[in-house]
Amino acid sequence: MNEVLRIALRNVLRHKKRAFITAITMMVGIALFIGFDSMMAGLDRLSIENMINLSYSSLKIFTNAYVAERDVYPLDYGIPDPGKLAAELKNDPRVRSVTQRTEFLGELSDYHNSLPVRGIVVDPPLDAKVFTLADHISGSFFGQRGNPAAGVDPGSLAQATNPIVIGSGLAVKFNLKIGDTILLSAHTRYDAQNADEFTVIGLLSSLDPTLDDNSVFITYNTANDFLDLGNLVTETDVRLVHRVNLDETVHDATAVAAAVKSGNPTLDAQTFKELGRAYFDLMNSKRSITIALILVILLIAAVGIVNTVLMSVYSRIREVGVLKALGFRRGEVVWMFTFEGIFVGVIGSVMGAILGILIDLYLIFVGFPLDKMAGSSVVGGLSFWGTLYGTWNPGMIVFAVLFGLAVATVAAVIPARKAAKMTATAALRFV
Amino acid sequence: MEPILILENVKKVYQKAQRSVEALRGIDLTIDKGALLAIVGPSGSGKTTLLNIVGCLDQPTSGSVRYDGRELGGMTEKELAVYRKENISFIFQSYNLIPVLTVVENVELPMVIERRYTKKEMRDRAMQIISSVGLAEMSDRFPRELSGGQEQRVAIARALVKQPIVVLADEPTANLDSHTAEEIVELMERMNGTRETTFIFSTHDALVQRHAHRVVTIRDGLIQADDAITDERVHV
Numbered sequence: 001m002n003e004v005l006r007i008a009l010r011n012v013l014r015h016k017k018r019a020f021i022t023a024i025t026m027m028v029g030i031a032l033f034i035g036f037d038s039m040m041a042g043l044d045r046l047s048i049e050n051m052i053n054l055s056y057s058s059l060k061i062f063t064n065a066y067v068a069e070r071d072v073y074p075l076d077y078g079i080p081d082p083g084k085l086a087a088e089l090k091n092d093p094r095v096r097s098v099t100q101r102t103e104f105l106g107e108l109s110d111y112h113n114s115l116p117v118r119g120i121v122v123d124p125p126l127d128a129k130v131f132t133l134a135d136h137i138s139g140s141f142f143g144q145r146g147n148p149a150a151g152v153d154p155g156s157l158a159q160a161t162n163p164i165v166i167g168s169g170l171a172v173k174f175n176l177k178i179g180d181t182i183l184l185s186a187h188t189r190y191d192a193q194n195a196d197e198f199t200v201i202g203l204l205s206s207l208d209p210t211l212d213d214n215s216v217f218i219t220y221n222t223a224n225d226f227l228d229l230g231n232l233v234t235e236t237d238v239r240l241v242h243r244v245n246l247d248e249t250v251h252d253a254t255a256v257a258a259a260v261k262s263g264n265p266t267l268d269a270q271t272f273k274e275l276g277r278a279y280f281d282l283m284n285s286k287r288s289i290t291i292a293l294i295l296v297i298l299l300i301a302a303v304g305i306v307n308t309v310l311m312s313v314y315s316r317i318r319e320v321g322v323l324k325a326l327g328f329r330r331g332e333v334v335w336m337f338t339f340e341g342i343f344v345g346v347i348g349s350v351m352g353a354i355l356g357i358l359i360d361l362y363l364i365f366v367g368f369p370l371d372k373m374a375g376s377s378v379v380g381g382l383s384f385w386g387t388l389y390g391t392w393n394p395g396m397i398v399f400a401v402l403f404g405l406a407v408a409t410v411a412a413v414i415p416a417r418k419a420a421k422m423t424a425t426a427a428l429r430f431v
Numbered sequence: 432m433e434p435i436l437i438l439e440n441v442k443k444v445y446q447k448a449q450r451s452v453e454a455l456r457g458i459d460l461t462i463d464k465g466a467l468l469a470i471v472g473p474s475g476s477g478k479t480t481l482l483n484i485v486g487c488l489d490q491p492t493s494g495s496v497r498y499d500g501r502e503l504g505g506m507t508e509k510e511l512a513v514y515r516k517e518n519i520s521f522i523f524q525s526y527n528l529i530p531v532l533t534v535v536e537n538v539e540l541p542m543v544i545e546r547r548y549t550k551k552e553m554r555d556r557a558m559q560i561i562s563s564v565g566l567a568e569m570s571d572r573f574p575r576e577l578s579g580g581q582e583q584r585v586a587i588a589r590a591l592v593k594q595p596i597v598v599l600a601d602e603p604t605a606n607l608d609s610h611t612a613e614e615i616v617e618l619m620e621r622m623n624g625t626r627e628t629t630f631i632f633s634t635h636d637a638l639v640q641r642h643a644h645r646v647v648t649i650r651d652g653l654i655q656a657d658d659a660i661t662d663e664r665v666h667v
Contacts, residue, residue, distance in 0.1 A: 003543045010531035322527040325488060327516035327544040424488045
């Protein structure tokens with residue numbers, strides 16, 4: 001076997017250029033695989049972070065009865081003693097912050113046109129610890145962070161009666177700007193119809209169409225009067241301590257949700273993964289397509305290996321005849337050519353892994369500035385902004401290298417078997 | 432001398448594009464141990480086919496080939512490979528050295544395949560035979576660094592290193608100039624004399640024929656003439 005290896009290795013070295021070019025194809029395939037996977041996983045992570053930051057938090061807690069009718073945002077099933085629940089949650093080291101919200105169905109009107117909206121009642125200081133809406137607001141998020149709007153005195157916003165923050169899409173539809181008033185009507189907790197004028201103090205531009213185009217935010221102070229709410233809380237939102245790995249984040253959220261449910265049988269806790277099930281399904285199918293595409297690149301590299309080994313085989317058919325005449329067995333001839341393919345595959349895979357890891361490290365530590373490159377954008381209903389960071393996925397790197405090696409081996413075995421099948425006389429007569 | 436190879440009524444038919452080509456049409460030949468035999472004849476007469484059958488690289492369509500009393504016809508492919516490995520060596524017209532191996536590695540190759548020598552034994556035996564063909568200084572060179580005559584010397588060294596009973600040489604001097612060819616034939620003659628190795632050549636070369644102890648002429652797949660050349664060892 002040593003001799004077989006020696007001949008194979010020397011043949012690779014003898015045709016350095018040919019081997020190098022094939023290895024480069026392999027390298028590019030594997031590096032693209034690793035880099036692309038890192039970027040796609042990073043993109044997914046970014047989208048998930050956005051969903052957590054803007055809508056889902058890490059997990060939401062409702063009453064079981066509320067979940068059954070959640071589509072219509074009923075004000076009938078408040079969480080009993082939400083303060084106690086929040087205190088319990090904060091004892092868990094995985095929990096970073098907790099807030100409460102109450103959602104209701106409303107209608108926004110400028111006296112000419114009206115649109116149904118989802119109203120979200122928030123506790124601004126606590127809400128800002130769980131969600132990052134304030135970062136995407138021009139004007140004010142009820143005194144929390146926000147980007148000052150041009151020509152608007154922040155002091156005047158704080159004094160506004162019935163302050164409301166609305167999605168920027170709604171603002172466009174009603175031609176509203178900060179400081180304008182708009183009529184909001186809704187059923188109170190006791191099913192009476194109520195309507196009042198609200199002053200727009202902030203415009204939300206999150207790029208999430210479910211928020212920007214049909215959501216309005218008011219505070220519990222306002223809602224207690226407007227909806228006769230009596231501090232009714234329909235959901236508790238929990239922010240967990242940040243984990244680098246998405247799987248760990250999912251694991252933490254699932255564990256906390258399970259703890260809540262087991263300690264409070266009347267409550268239901270849903271993690272961001274459950275709340276964003278549709279997105280995760282889309283993400284998985286998207287990922288399969290991406291992997292399939294990258295596998296095609298590697299298969300193209302495999303064609304390179306087949307070509308290299310075929311060239312090697314056909315230029316050395318007589319040599320096969322000699323080796324067979326000397327007593328080489330068919331299997332040894334197959335191994336000799338297969339080793340050549342494997343050597344090229346190893347060189348290509350290792351170079352590909354090194355280049356892929358370098359690309360990966362760049363993506364992880366420097367990132368890809370999405371907003372500078374393409375501006376903020378919505379892709380397939382998912383919002384992306386900020387810097388896209390790669391994800392460290394050693395399993396995928398190992399997979400890429402092993403796949404590359406497997407492809408190289410299979411690609412080499414096929415022509416090698418063909419060569420080994422020839423009889424010694426046929427091989428010796430081969431011109 | 433006792434016979435080492437006995438061929439009786441050996442026929443070989445090739446199927447080529449739906450027609451049969453009779454390469455050998457009934458060869459009867461007895462070859463003694465230590466013979467220096469030349470098989471001559473025009474191109475397509477069946478010389479190489481005969482060598483391939485004797486060397487177990489090819490099987491006859493009918494007839495019997497006996498080596499040292501043992502019938503080769505009934506052997507499996509594996510048994511034939513073992514027979515070939517243990518008893519026969521080949522020398523080719525175009526030398527057919529392995530280009531990525533050095534001279535000494537090429538000569539060691541048959542012993543590597545046999546797997547019964549230590550590394551040191553292989554190196555010692557290879558160097559000894561390389562010296563005897565006059566290439567001791569070139570043992571670390573690659574075939575591309577050698578002349579045609581030197582390459583054929585290496586091929587001879589490779590053929591003789593495992594001390595085979597029979598060496599089959601297919602047109603061994605066809606690619607060499609007359610001076611080098613003379614040297615190569617003399618070398619083989621010397622090896623035949625000192626080691627009692629049986630040499631069977633196929634050749635067009637009058638020089639090779641001149642050194643042979645027996646010349647068998649083949650035409651159209653049949654033996655046309657079988658001449659002993661004044662050597663008492665040769666049996667007709």
